[in-house]
Amino acid sequence: MLLRAKKQWLYAIPVCTAVLFAVGCQEKPAPQEQTSAPTAKSEQTPLIQAKVERVDVLKKQFCDEDGCTQYDLQTIKSNVPWIDEYFLNRIKKDVPSAFEKDQANTQAQSETQPSPKGLNQNSIYVRFISQQNNLATFVIQSYTYPAGAAHGMYHNEYVTFDLTTQKRLALTDILKPNVEAKVAEQLYDANANWLIQKDITRDKLQLSDNYYYGVNGIVFVYPLYELTSYADGMPELKLPYQVAKDLIKAEYLPSLPQVEPVVEKPIAP
Numbered sequence: 001m002l003l004r005a006k007k008q009w010l011y012a013i014p015v016c017t018a019v020l021f022a023v024g025c026q027e028k029p030a031p032q033e034q035t036s037a038p039t040a041k042s043e044q045t046p047l048i049q050a051k052v053e054r055v056d057v058l059k060k061q062f063c064d065e066d067g068c069t070q071y072d073l074q075t076i077k078s079n080v081p082w083i084d085e086y087f088l089n090r091i092k093k094d095v096p097s098a099f100e101k102d103q104a105n106t107q108a109q110s111e112t113q114p115s116p117k118g119l120n121q122n123s124i125y126v127r128f129i130s131q132q133n134n135l136a137t138f139v140i141q142s143y144t145y146p147a148g149a150a151h152g153m154y155h156n157e158y159v160t161f162d163l164t165t166q167k168r169l170a171l172t173d174i175l176k177p178n179v180e181a182k183v184a185e186q187l188y189d190a191n192a193n194w195l196i197q198k199d200i201t202r203d204k205l206q207l208s209d210n211y212y213y214g215v216n217g218i219v220f221v222y223p224l225y226e227l228t229s230y231a232d233g234m235p236e237l238k239l240p241y242q243v244a245k246d247l248i249k250a251e252y253l254p255s256l257p258q259v260e261p262v263v264e265k266p267i268a269p
Helices: 015-019 040-044 081-094 101-112 180-190 192-197
Strands: 050-054 061-064 067-078 119-132 135-145 153-162 211-213 217-221 236-240
Touching: 050 119, 067 081, 081 119, 081 135, 119 211, 135 211, 153 211, 180 192, 180 236
Parallel strands: 067 119
Antiparallel strands: 050 067, 061 067, 119 135, 135 153, 211 217, 217 236
8 A cells, every 4th residue: 555645845945954854864865867879768858957946935934823934936947848738737726826916915914914824935946857768756855834833844755757658646546456565565674774773563554655766775754753763764765676676667677787697606626
């Protein structure tokens, strides 16, 4: 059974501070692959070029009876329009109050009159992470901070697109049919030392559908508080590609080196 990644809004801590809460030893995303001699398939696959830009909103601050919220919204501008549109629509869906026209005329007043309840903060940043042939990975970093809270909350949601089909790939899209239980079993075995240290038994570990392609394996990312305490950040569990090669569909598996089995020669008498 897949564990749906929980949507958590972060109390606005600066990006550089929030990142410090993440797990110390995280798998690095897979580097962008480039080939010197493009094939017929690569000619149809765009090479992602993206930069971060602030979103043009009607209100940088929204106030209601619950107080005022200040927004900092940034997305990517790339050479692939449908990807840009996907993330802009996603931001509009997540924080519709920043785009409401009917309250645009109250923006100046809300910005000059501080809320007696304090100022909440809400930030969303979209970044391009990596590309492997037709697979492109992005991350949506969200941070929220309610006024007066002890600390902010943050969440990193990874988004992988198949550039040939222009589709976001859910975990169920890349896995072979009916292998979820096997993946969870292999994931536990690959991270047993850390899981046992945190007193997480095999039956407690469910698959997260928040994942990305790392250098050496598929990395499953869990929300704050899901497996451990806030101090541990968002845990990341890696399933090595050599282990996952029989569980992931061939078209979504990175090219792996051929490993020859070691044959021991008998010792001559």
